[in-house]
Amino acid sequence: WAEGRKSLRMEYFYRDMRRHHKVLMDGDKPAGGDWNYDAENRAPPKEGLTPPPPTAHPPDAITKAVINMVEKHFPTHMGSTDGFFFAVTRPAALAVLDAFIQDRLPLFGTYQDAMLSDEPWMYHS
Incomplete structure (x- = not known):
């Protein structure tokens, strides 16, 4: 998979695996129209958030x-x-x-990429 690539990003690997295994695909397009919904997962932690x-x-x-x-x-x-x-x-x-x-899980997607120095788990499993 990595041979010949200029950069090794999980996103590109993920897309290739979806295509290869025909997972979450509608033909050659991603199911739902997008490869990921990361933009929806980037909410900064609110002040006083206590997971x-x-x-x-x-x-x-x-x-x-x-x-x-x-x-x-x-x-x-x-x-x-x-x-x-x-x-x-x-x-x-x-x-x-x-x-x-x-x-x-209810807040995992919202804060999946958020980090707090004193919260190593946040909403991850």
């Missing part, structure tokens, strides 16, 4: 053991396991999905 906190799942015994193994065997790994709170079971992942759909 909901991410759904946290404290590590259980197995997760704590895996965190310890990662720290032991990969001491110079990129990133940090400090504060790990991600869902690692199906029920926990479904709870995160439900919370995203209810609490974040």
